[in-house]
Amino acid sequence: MRPTMKEDLAGASRLMRQAERESGAPGAVVELVRNARRLVDRVSAYADQAPGFLTDDNARLTCIVGPVEGAMNATPAELNEALRAALVERIHELRDSTEQRREIGLYLRRRVHEQTF
Numbered sequence: 001m002r003p004t005m006k007e008d009l010a011g012a013s014r015l016m017r018q019a020e021r022e023s024g025a026p027g028a029v030v031e032l033v034r035n036a037r038r039l040v041d042r043v044s045a046y047a048d049q050a051p052g053f054l055t056d057d058n059a060r061l062t063c064i065v066g067p068v069e070g071a072m073n074a075t076p077a078e079l080n081e082a083l084r085a086a087l088v089e090r091i092h093e094l095r096d097s098t099e100q101r102r103e104i105g106l107y108l109r110r111r112v113h114e115q116t117f
Helices: 005-022 027-047 050-065 076-093 099-114
Strands: none
Touching: 005 027, 050 076, 050 099, 076 099
């Protein structure tokens, strides 16, 4: 699909760089634009990492909650959303002392520490 997310982010960054240089706006406004551009650039850098993270996270979540409906036709992001919803349902179904609830807690703590983007 064109433009890609990376292309859209690059375009937004380019426009903000142009606004930084040519706007004639007060310094505070230029600084806000510069900070927004930096955020867009950071998100763009993370976009390269997202597919790998989602693929790994989806595999781990599937091991915990099992397959979800519509998984074959879903994008990695859609599948991740469905798996995380299934995880929330599973947590609500389990008693506090079950082994699977402890397994889920370990998974969530690991993901917080492993997440790179």
